[in-house]
Amino acid sequence: MADATTEEVRAAPTGQARQEGDGAARAEAPARPSPRARPEVTSGREVTLLVWRGDASGGSFVEYRVPYEEGEVILDVIHRLAATQAPDLAVRWNCKAGKCGSCSAEVNGRPVLQCMTRMSLFDPREPITVAPMKTFPIVKDLVTDVSFNYEVASRIPPFSPGPPDPDGKRRMAQTDVDRIQEFRECIECFLCQDVCHVIRDHEENKRLFAGPRFMVRLAELEMHPLDNLDRRPLIRGEFGVVMCNITKCCTEVCPAGIHITDNAIIPLKERVVDSYFDPIAWLGRKITRRPRRTPVTRPWSAEAAS
Amino acid sequence: MSILERGPGTPVTIGGVRGGPQTPTSRRDLWWVQPVVVVLGLTAFVADGLWAALRQPANYYANPLLSPYYSPCIVSNCKYVYGPIIPSWWTYPALAVLIFPLTFRLTCYYYRKSYYRAFWWAPPACAVADARPKYTGESRFPLIFQNIHRYAWYFALIFAVILSWDAITAFRFPHGVGMSIGSLILLANAVFIWLYTISCHSCRHLCGGNLNVFSKAPVRRWLWKRISPLNEHHMLFAWMSLVWIAWTDFYIWLVAAGFIPDVHLLGAH
Structure with a gap:
């Protein structure tokens, strides 16, 4: 994988540790997990996400193991990640129905709406990269200045x-x-x-x-x-x-x-x-x-x- | 960040730190397959076209089949002369006419997409970085000449008519009307050329796309509505006509050189 070299991927911090160590990021974080995001998952499925974490001062992919259910989309998993492991993760979203155009990102290098990208498209054995849109300046994590x-x-x-x-x-x-x-x-x-x-x-x-x-x-x-x-x-x-x-x-x-x-x-x-x-x-x-x-x-x- | 208020273009805010990996692409699918296939396909076609135009003996006519690369044959010593416009010292009849269909295909919106991606790598695939640091699009010489596409289309229309005539005459044998495998191949060639020609974006524009008020031009609206669905398959027609024209020439060469007979199916010989 071209973009997730060993040097670039950081180990996932615990939610608490990251909050304590990154006050500015916490202040900007959208403390608004989806009302539909259910932290508990019963299917036993898990996927490795490499999520871009950082801002204008720098960033890298951070690896997380996140459970998911059949029929979910990437945004569901990102919400579960924010709810359980990374409460300071910045992600822009709104309708979750492909109508508001807020959750644009690059998943495995392809520009997509996170809310319209089904997990069934991916091989669960392979890590999935989620990065902000490349064309615009970064604000934080998956949020760009458009x-x-x-x-x-x-x-x-x-x-x-x-x-x-x-x-x-x-x-x-x-x-x-x-x-x-x-x-x-x-x-x-x-x-x-x-x-x-x-x-x-x-x-x-x-x-x-x-x-x-x-x-x-x-x-x-x-x-x-x-x-x-x-x-x-x-x-x-x-x-x-x-x-x-x-x-x-x-x-x-x-x-x-x-x-x-x-x-x-x-x-x-x-x-x-x-x-x-x-x-x-x-x-x-x-x-x-x-x-x-x-x-x-x-x-x-x-x-x-x- | 800096706000550029001077110079050409829009004074928008540019600059800023971008997020994500600073690599040419993060795609992990087989994005390179399509450019490779296009390079192989177009290179093979160019090689075949050069061989067809330069081969000696040319073997481009097997009565009544005329190779589409050599039509219309306008050199005075052609075996099937449309008009003796060029004197007989010209050795390569195909080179006299190929410039017109070549220009049509070179400036075609579909082929532009394919060769910009496959040969220029601008970009090689979506979300894969351009190969070159500078990019000026079609704003300067020589690419500004892509704007002649509609003129190339006018000539392409004439060629479609001529190739249709060739397809009709392919059913006219020395002893009357008949049908052979070669007749059907030339007929299919004409059909594919027409599909490619009328599904052209310039054709769609000239037939009605340049109107804002369709209700006052019902005929042009009718044309536009019929051409638009064909236009959606322009890429398919581009490849079909390209492959078939090469195959048609090859078949006629095989027959004219005596390697295979043109199997007769119906009617007079």
Whole structure:
């Protein structure tokens, strides 16, 4: 196993000993084991977990032996670990149903939602590694600082419909919005951002590429039948769709099943080609004098809007 | 951390200490199998294509079967001439036309994914680190030329029509209409080429994907709705058509070189 060398793996401290020796960590710990987490297990099954413990000052995998029941998910076992052996373990979670997108982590090196990853997927004889998302700065243990995503989100010009119908209402056909319903399934778990090699392996590219989650958001706005802004200059420029090399990892990890690459990123790339690389399309627009939406060349900011 | 307010791009907060092991990957599954298979598959296809285009004697025509690598044959001394555009001193008829389907496949969104992963290692697999420290995506020369994919698709449409015509003429034998194993192979080749061509992402976009209001363009909506399910299988069609085109050429070479007969199934010879 590449990531759990003898040097990296520490022996598990007792819960009490670790609490006493790590006051700061204890203060941050989520003293909120799942109401469904049952410390007592009757099945006799046990698994070895290698859980990343640490913060910005450093960290390593810590080995634990944790009992589990048939039908449980990784998050259940993490909760049992927190309830019985590691009360200062920091893990972010909320719905436990794959809908809130809080419990994103890397299990055996693969970005997943802990609450949707069944224990039956793993060989119980092999240790399971649980690490925080790699793309974002660590806060503590399995919790990362995902504020990069909210900074990018704040730069995207919001939905801007044209004037309403004479009766004051806005109408659109269901067939026009069917396509963008898929994008509304996003739960903002940021697993796609985590796995995207453009920002995962090249920190400096966070300035140049908004990431798959925000390509989905931009596609949702760009394809909206009532939206009146042309975001293509931003999609090509500030948000950097040209940085994506469509290797589809975002689609592979999306727990909501959104076809991020095929339905959002590639259509956006094609729309950029329409605007910047296709003289025939340009000529067509000139001849037909098709009404243009308002092009946006500068990112949106709350200050400017107010 | 530092906030970069200058330079191109979004002024977001970058930096900070990342958690987790500082290794290229923590994956323990066989993530390397897929890139290895793709490398072997694409390398084999390139080798086969070079052999097919450069072999002497070419043996690309066994009446009425024409190898898809040599179609349309536009050299004046071809055995099955579509149009004598290139004079007879040109020795390699396949090299005159292969540039078009090659460009279509090189700029194809599926093949881009496969060779970026398998050959560039950018990334070799999901959650496995890039092989190179720098990455600029498709924003610069030469990869900015990936944007010509839709033009390559226009030519691919023409080639699909030509290969369909080849499939039809494969049923026209010297003494009338008939059917052989070779006819069926060329027919399957045309079907796979069409499936690959119309399931293309650029095709999907041009047929209706660039619209925001489908309700005002029912024909384009109809097209888009039909192409989208095919588009989901673009990878499958890419490999099917790739393997089959190589097999079709090989079969015709075997027949033309006299190694095997083209077994007749029905009708006139």
